[in-house]
Amino acid sequence: MSKIYFASDFHLGTPSYEASLVREKKVVRWLNEIESDCETLFLLGDVFDFWYEYKTAVPKYYTRLLGKLAQMCDSGIKIYFFKGNHDMWTFDYLTKEIGLEIIDEEWQGTLQDKQFYLHHGDALWKGEAGYKFIRKVFRSRWAIWLFHRLHPNFGIGLANYLSRSSRKKNSVKDELDIQLEKEYQYQFALDHNVQNNIDFYIFGHRHKPMDVPIGENARLINLGDWVSKYTYATLEQGNVTLHTYDT
Numbered sequence: 001m002s003k004i005y006f007a008s009d010f011h012l013g014t015p016s017y018e019a020s021l022v023r024e025k026k027v028v029r030w031l032n033e034i035e036s037d038c039e040t041l042f043l044l045g046d047v048f049d050f051w052y053e054y055k056t057a058v059p060k061y062y063t064r065l066l067g068k069l070a071q072m073c074d075s076g077i078k079i080y081f082f083k084g085n086h087d088m089w090t091f092d093y094l095t096k097e098i099g100l101e102i103i104d105e106e107w108q109g110t111l112q113d114k115q116f117y118l119h120h121g122d123a124l125w126k127g128e129a130g131y132k133f134i135r136k137v138f139r140s141r142w143a144i145w146l147f148h149r150l151h152p153n154f155g156i157g158l159a160n161y162l163s164r165s166s167r168k169k170n171s172v173k174d175e176l177d178i179q180l181e182k183e184y185q186y187q188f189a190l191d192h193n194v195q196n197n198i199d200f201y202i203f204g205h206r207h208k209p210m211d212v213p214i215g216e217n218a219r220l221i222n223l224g225d226w227v228s229k230y231t232y233a234t235l236e237q238g239n240v241t242l243h244t245y246d247t
């Protein structure tokens with residue numbers, strides 16, 4: 001019986017080259033183990049702590065993961081790669097070179113007869129207006145045009161720096177033990193579920209593994225991260241479960 005896998009927030013590239021390499025190898029070990037029964041893999045954003053691609057240049061990192069994903073795509077596994085707030089500047093390289101499909105915002109659809117709403121999990125809630133604006137600027141055509149004018153040594157360095165400063169801000173937020181009722185993702189799902197018939201909301205971004213009910217029939221799953229938690233979810237026979245990879 002084939003399964004569908006979900007994971008997010010590997011944040012490869014941080015906190016140092018050496019530490020990231022250890023995690024990257026762990027991710028690849030996990031992928032080696034799951035590929036025999038993996039039908040579809042959803043990577044829900046922030047796979048890379050920073051990413052920027054030029055017309056002719058990409059960051060010279062992440063070779064093992066990129067190779068593994070390419071090999072999985074070649075063997076017929078469908079891979080979806082969501083843009084996170086750390087790796088939103090992915091254009092056509094990963095699609096062309098690896099064969100995965102890039103998702104800009106949400107992915108909504110039916111899997112094993114259940115209704116899914118998938119998103120990185122940032123900028124969902126109306127309370128995030130300031131962040132939504134900055135996000136729009138960063139994703140805009142002119143920001144990308146401007147960035148393309150920078151020399152890769154500078155541009156990729158800057159992307160790296162921006163990721164680090166954004167993470168610092170977020171990690172302060174992450175440390176706060178926010179009550180479930182105040183979680184944006186929870187508020188969003190509650191709201192969204194009034195009008196929509198969704199069985200599973202799956203998000204990343206918060207680095208906080210969650211599996212909580214939304215109304216009568218839906219559930220919200222947060223995938224946690226691979227910075228310190230090594231958590232992922234599977235969909236099997238119509239049910240989603242969270243797991244920890246501790247090998």
Ligand SMILES: [Mn+2]
Pocket residue numbers: 045046084085086120122204205206
């Ligand atoms: Mn994120």
